[in-house]
Amino acid sequence: MLRGKAFKFGDGISTDHIVPGRLLHLRSNLPELAKHVLEDADPTFARRVSSGDFVVAGKNFGLGSSREHAPIVIKMSGVSAVLAQSVARIFFRNAINIGLPVLICDTSGINDGDELEVDLEAGKVKNLTNGGEVSFSRMPEIMLRILNEGGLVPYIEKYGSFDVSPGADKNRRQPL
Amino acid sequence: MGKTLAEKILSDRSGTEVCAGDIVIAPLDLVFVQDSTGPLTLRLLKESNLNAICNPEKSILFIDHSVPSPAKELSNDHAFLRSFAGETGVVLSDTGEGVCHQVVAESFAAPGNVIVGADSHTVTAGALGAFATGMGSTDVAVALALGKTWFRVPETVRIVVHGRLAKGVYAKDLILHLIGQIGADGATYEALEFGGETVGEMTMPERLTIANMAVEAGAKVGLFPSDGVTKGYLESRGRGEQYVALQPDADATYERTIEIDAAWLEPTVAKPHTVDNIALAKELKGVPIAQVFIGTCTNGRLDDLRIAAGILQGRIRHPGTRLVVAPASKEILLAAIAEGYITTLVEAGATIVPPGCAACLGVHQGVLGDGEACLSTANRNFKGRMGNPDAFVYLASPATAAATAIRGEITDPREVL
Numbered sequence: 001m002l003r004g005k006a007f008k009f010g011d012g013i014s015t016d017h018i019v020p021g022r023l024l025h026l027r028s029n030l031p032e033l034a035k036h037v038l039e040d041a042d043p044t045f046a047r048r049v050s051s052g053d054f055v056v057a058g059k060n061f062g063l064g065s066s067r068e069h070a071p072i073v074i075k076m077s078g079v080s081a082v083l084a085q086s087v088a089r090i091f092f093r094n095a096i097n098i099g100l101p102v103l104i105c106d107t108s109g110i111n112d113g114d115e116l117e118v119d120l121e122a123g124k125v126k127n128l129t130n131g132g133e134v135s136f137s138r139m140p141e142i143m144l145r146i147l148n149e150g151g152l153v154p155y156i157e158k159y160g161s162f163d164v165s166p167g168a169d170k171n172r173r174q175p176l
Numbered sequence: 177m178g179k180t181l182a183e184k185i186l187s188d189r190s191g192t193e194v195c196a197g198d199i200v201i202a203p204l205d206l207v208f209v210q211d212s213t214g215p216l217t218l219r220l221l222k223e224s225n226l227n228a229i230c231n232p233e234k235s236i237l238f239i240d241h242s243v244p245s246p247a248k249e250l251s252n253d254h255a256f257l258r259s260f261a262g263e264t265g266v267v268l269s270d271t272g273e274g275v276c277h278q279v280v281a282e283s284f285a286a287p288g289n290v291i292v293g294a295d296s297h298t299v300t301a302g303a304l305g306a307f308a309t310g311m312g313s314t315d316v317a318v319a320l321a322l323g324k325t326w327f328r329v330p331e332t333v334r335i336v337v338h339g340r341l342a343k344g345v346y347a348k349d350l351i352l353h354l355i356g357q358i359g360a361d362g363a364t365y366e367a368l369e370f371g372g373e374t375v376g377e378m379t380m381p382e383r384l385t386i387a388n389m390a391v392e393a394g395a396k397v398g399l400f401p402s403d404g405v406t407k408g409y410l411e412s413r414g415r416g417e418q419y420v421a422l423q424p425d426a427d428a429t430y431e432r433t434i435e436i437d438a439a440w441l442e443p444t445v446a447k448p449h450t451v452d453n454i455a456l457a458k459e460l461k462g463v464p465i466a467q468v469f470i471g472t473c474t475n476g477r478l479d480d481l482r483i484a485a486g487i488l489q490g491r492i493r494h495p496g497t498r499l500v501v502a503p504a505s506k507e508i509l510l511a512a513i514a515e516g517y518i519t520t521l522v523e524a525g526a527t528i529v530p531p532g533c534a535a536c537l538g539v540h541q542g543v544l545g546d547g548e549a550c551l552s553t554a555n556r557n558f559k560g561r562m563g564n565p566d567a568f569v570y571l572a573s574p575a576t577a578a579a580t581a582i583r584g585e586i587t588d589p590r591e592v593l
Contacts (some may be wrong), residue, residue: 012360012450016558020565021212021538024242025249028215028256040560060361063394064558065537066296068216068312089365089396090296094312142199142326152314153224162201162326 001119002080002101004052008112009041011058015091017041018062018070027069034076051078054118056110058084062091071095081118083107083125083136096143097152105136178425180332181399182367185307185422189290196331196429205289205306207319208236210276211243212537213294215253216313218260221321230323232265236284238276239269243532246540266320274505274531277301277473280308281384282507286410286418287402292319297473297555299390303383304409305402305422310391330396331431333363334424336372339439344590346483347382348475348553348573349444351389354436356444356454364394366431369424371401374438380409381477388474389555392451443588445551446571449559457576460586464496466548468581469562470574471502471529472536475553478508478515480574485517485524487578487592493525494584500542501526502534524581538563551580 017040019033026033038045038055055061055074061084062070071094074082081101085108095102103118105125110116114129125134139147142162149155156162177195179187187194189202209217214237221227229235237257245251254271261268269279276293277300285291287305291298294316301308309327311319319325335354341347355362368390370383378386383400390398400406402422410419443457470476470484481503493499501521503509509531512518518528529535535542536554543563544550550562550569557569572580575589582592 014556014558016538016556016560020560020563022543022560022563024212024537024539025247027212028249028253040565060364060394063360064296064556066213066294066310066312068213068294068314071312072216086361086364088361088394090310090312093315097312097314140199140328152318153220153226156318156322157225161322162324 009057014064015070034073037073063088099151103136178427206291209294210238220317226321235266243271278504300388302387302398330367332367337374346573347385352444360452448568457588463586467550469552472554474555476504484578485520488524499526
C-alpha cells in the first residue's frame with residue numbers, strides 16, 4: 001500500500017520538462033540532477049515533494065526523449081508512483097525497468113495536494129481527501145514481473161533472460 | 177491472414193508467426209547508444225553481472241549529442257564511452273562523424289532489420305524498412321548484453337499519401353501536417369506505416385525526415401516499404417547486397433487508415449511548445465525570429481542544405497537573425513563543401529557548426545536567450561528544448577527556415593522562391 005500527497009500536472013509533460021537538455025552535464029551526477037526534477041513544469045516541485053508522494057498527470061506523460069534519467073530522478077525524489085491518463089511508450093518501459101510504478105487511470109478527479117492511497121495488488125487508487133476511488137489498468141504480465149523484481153537489470157540477473165510465455169497479450173493499447 | 181510491415185519483420189526475425197498484440201522476443205541487428213544516454217547504459221553493464229557485449233560488431237557508441245564537448249562533465253562522459261569501446265571492441269562513432277541516426281542510415285540499417293537505440297529518434301531507420309525503435313538506457317543495456325529484446329507487436333496505422341507536393345512544400349510539411357492532424361499521442365504504442373503512390377516516389381532523405389518524426393505522434397516505429405528507392409540508396413552506399421524487397425500484404429489488418437492528398441499541403445510550422453500545435457507558415461507572417469537553425473537528424477541532410485543554399489544564394493540573412501547550420505554527418509559536410517553549398521550558406525551569413533546534434537537539445541551551439549524565438553528544422557519544440565524555458569521554438573522545413581532567415585520573421589518560402 002502506497003500513501004502520499006498528489007502533485008498534479010497537466011497534459012503533455014515531456015522528458016524535457018523533467019530533465020532539460022541544458023542540464024545534460026549533470027547526467028552522470030544523478031543526486032545533483034535530481035535537485036532539478038520536473039523543474040520546467042513546476043520549479044517548486046523538487047523542494048516540496050516528500051517520500052511517498054505521487055506525480056499525477058494528464059495525457060501523454062513523459063513524451064519525447066528516451067532519457068531514462070527522467071524516471072530515475074522522479075524515483076530519487078521519493079515519488080512512489082506516477083499516475084496518468086496516458087503515458088508515452090518509452091517513458092513507460094523506462095519507469096518499469098527502474099522499478100517506478102506507472103499507473104494508468106482517470107486522474108481527472110484528483111486535485112493538487114489530495115492525499116492518496118494506492119493499492120498495487122487490488123489496482124485501486126483511493127482519494128482520502130475527497131473520497132473518490134478509481135481503478136487502474138493492469139499492466140502486462142511481463143512488466144509486472146519486471147516491476148516485482150525491482151527493475152529489468154535485477155530481473156535479468158536473476159532469470160538470465162526474458163521469461164515470456166508464448167501467446168498473446170491482447171489487451172488493447174498497452175503501453176509497450 | 178495478411179501482415180503489416182511490423183508484423184512481417186517481427187515474425188521473420190523472431191521465427192514465429194506473430195500479429196498485433198503478441199509479445200515477441202526478437203534478435204537485434206543493431207544496438208546503439210549516444211553520449212547522453214550511453215554513460216548510464218554502460219554503468220549499468222559494469223555494475224551488474226551483464227557485463228559481456230553479445231555482438232560487439234553490431235553495437236555502436238555514438239558521441240554526437242554534445243560535440244565537441246562544451247563542459248568537463250560531458251568530456252568525462254565521452255572519455256568513459258571511448259574507454260568502454262576500447263575494452264569491449266564495440267564500434268565507436270566519435271566527435272565529428274555525425275548524428276547517430278544519419279550514420280545508421282548511411283552505413284548500417286537495412287530492410288527487415290530490428291534495431292534498438294537509446295534515443296527516441298531511432299525510428300528514423302524505418303525509412304529503410306527497418307523495425308527501429310528508441311528505448312531507455314536499461315532496455316538497451318540488456319539488449320547489448322543479450323543481443324535480443326522483447327516487444328509487443330504494435331497495431332498499425334496506415335498512412336496513404338496521394339498527389340504531388342507543390343513547389344515550396346516538402347516532406348517536413350507533410351509529417352508536421354500529419355502530426356497536427358492526429359496529435360502528439362495520436363499513434364502511441366502503434367506503428368505508422370507509409371504507403372501510396374507519393375510515398376513510392378519519395379527519395380530516401382524525404383523518407384528519413386518523415387520516419388524520424390513518427391515518435392512525435394507517439395509511434396513505436398515509422399515504417400516505409402523497401403522498394404527501388406531503397407535499393408538505389410543502398411547501392412549508392414556500397415551496400416546493395418543488403419537489399420530485400422519488403423511490402424505489407426494487401427490484406428493486412430490496420431487499426432485505421434489515414435489518406436493525405438499531398439497536393440493540398442502548404443508550408444507548415446509547429447508552434448511552441450508542442451509538435452502538434454500546427455499552423456501554416458503564411459498564417460505566422462510577422463512573427464520575429466532571432467535564430468534560424470538548419471540541421472539535425474530530421475533535416476540536416478545534403479538535400480536540405482541544397483534547398484537552403486538555393487534560397488539563400490546571393491542573399492543575406494536578416495541582421496536581426498542568426499543562422500546556424502549543422503550538417504548531419506561528416507559525409508554530408510564533405511559533399512556540401514564539394515557542391516558549394518557551404519560557401520553559399522557562409523556568404524549568406526550562416527555559422528557552420530560541426531556534424532552532430534548541435535543546438536537541437538539545448539546543450540550548446542545556439543542556446544536561446546530569454547524571450548527569443550528560433551525557427552528550427554529539428555523535430556521538437558518543447559518548453560526549454562533549446563536550453564531556455566523562457567524561449568520559443570518553431571519547427572519547419574529547410575526552405576521555410578531559409579526564407580525566414582532572409583526576412584527575419586516567419587516566411588512562407590513560396591514568397592522568395
